[in-house]
Amino acid sequence: MTILGLESSCDDTAAAVVRQRGSEPAEIMSSIVLGQAELHAAFGGVVPEIAARAHAEKIDICVKQALLRAGLTLSDVDAIAVTAGPGLIGGVLAGVMCAKGLAVGTGLPLIGVNHLAGHALTPRLTDQIDYPYLMLLVSGGHCQFLLVQGTDDFTRLGGTIDDAPGEAFDKTARLLGLPQPGGPSVEAEARKGDATRYAFPRPLLDREGCDMSFSGLKTALLRTRDRVVEEKGGLTPADRADLCAGFQMAVADVLAEKTRRALRLYLAENPADPVLAVAGGVAANSLIRSKLEFVAAENGVRFVAPPLSLCTDNAAMIAYAGMERYRAGSQDDLTLVARPRWPLDTSSPALLGSGKKGAKA
Ligand code: KG4
Numbered sequence: 001m002t003i004l005g006l007e008s009s010c011d012d013t014a015a016a017v018v019r020q021r022g023s024e025p026a027e028i029m030s031s032i033v034l035g036q037a038e039l040h041a042a043f044g045g046v047v048p049e050i051a052a053r054a055h056a057e058k059i060d061i062c063v064k065q066a067l068l069r070a071g072l073t074l075s076d077v078d079a080i081a082v083t084a085g086p087g088l089i090g091g092v093l094a095g096v097m098c099a100k101g102l103a104v105g106t107g108l109p110l111i112g113v114n115h116l117a118g119h120a121l122t123p124r125l126t127d128q129i130d131y132p133y134l135m136l137l138v139s140g141g142h143c144q145f146l147l148v149q150g151t152d153d154f155t156r157l158g159g160t161i162d163d164a165p166g167e168a169f170d171k172t173a174r175l176l177g178l179p180q181p182g183g184p185s186v187e188a189e190a191r192k193g194d195a196t197r198y199a200f201p202r203p204l205l206d207r208e209g210c211d212m213s214f215s216g217l218k219t220a221l222l223r224t225r226d227r228v229v230e231e232k233g234g235l236t237p238a239d240r241a242d243l244c245a246g247f248q249m250a251v252a253d254v255l256a257e258k259t260r261r262a263l264r265l266y267l268a269e270n271p272a273d274p275v276l277a278v279a280g281g282v283a284a285n286s287l288i289r290s291k292l293e294f295v296a297a298e299n300g301v302r303f304v305a306p307p308l309s310l311c312t313d314n315a316a317m318i319a320y321a322g323m324e325r326y327r328a329g330s331q332d333d334l335t336l337v338a339r340p341r342w343p344l345d346t347s348s349p350a351l352l353g354s355g356k357k358g359a360k361a
């Protein structure tokens with residue numbers, strides 16, 4: 001089975017071809033990601049209208065490149081999968097309209113995929129893990145613990161009630177005059193710093209359960225920065241590094257402790273080969289990664305982290321999730337709608353926060 005996948009829900013225009021033969025592991029034949037960082041750089045964040053226009057301009061080029069790289073044509077494809085939400089609506093629409101056009105033109109089946117399901121199913125594409133597993137999805141737009149029990153069966157055990165950690169890293173970088181995206185630059189500074197010099201809160205650790213909050217950390221950083229600037233008239237390189245290290249340690253501690261709690265809930269189900277999987281750009285952070293690895297090992301649980309190119313937004317994950325849906329008998333038609341919000345777990349109450357992709361799904 002060969003699936004063409006399209007992704008355009010935030011600031012990456014992506015297309016990919018994924019193929020699976022019989023019971024062999026699925027293979028990524030091609031995965032093209034055209035980023036838009038330079039288009040948004042001057043604005044300090046993703047501008048939805050600019051993103052939508054760029055997606056509309058590039059998505060067909062992206063599809064062509066993905067087919068070319070895979071050495072295939074549309075006649076080799078069995079179905080077209082597309083992100084139908086959640087995300088910035090103009091971008092999602094660009095992808096959905098392109099996929100509908102391709103489906104009408106070729107007569108191929110159309111499959112709408114939830115972007116979060118794409119992330120959440122990635123460890124099955126990369127590491128062939130079985131259900132059920134625990135997923136921590138942690139990026140610039142999302143932060144949630146998901147008990148993944150099937151292609152379409154997700155239970156959210158908790159998530160952020162305000163910002164996503166990636167957003168907090170990006171904001172921290174802005175406040176300290178470091179380049180975007182903030183995650184890698186804050187991490188690089190933190191490596192030179194002392195994490196104990198400035199005290200940062202560990203939000204919501206006093207509250208039971210797996211919900212998290214990161215907006216207070218941002219505010220704490222702003223206050224501490226202003227205090228230091230007031231006292232000394234500016235920040236030295238050491239101050240900046242210590243602020244980054246303290247902030248990063250606080251995020252890592254919160255994620256580690258909440259993961260410990262989420263694992264407890266997951267392990268209560270007695271899964272046969274327990275797995276903790278991560279996805280999202282923040283999973284690239286080596287301190288966070290090592291703390292999560294430690295928590296997994298502490299509980300005798302296997303830790304799976306897909307390669308970074310498949311942790312961040314891409315279309316291979318959409319093609320793969322589409323393949324699972326198609327095999328399970330799901331298919332859409334031209335009534336498929338683009339959805340700015342689309343919670344994976346519709347039985348849990350909505351989370352309060354909103355990230356750079358709009359309200360958290
Ligand atoms: O998954 P992603 O590429 O896009 C979405 O948000 O969907 O994640 C991007 C986020 C950015 O906020 C970026 O600052 C953060 O991931 N990030 C990191 C690191 N690398 C990227 N955060 C912390 N440490 C890193 N090394």
Ligand code: ZN
Binds near residue numbers: 119139141312
């Ligand atoms: Zn994403």
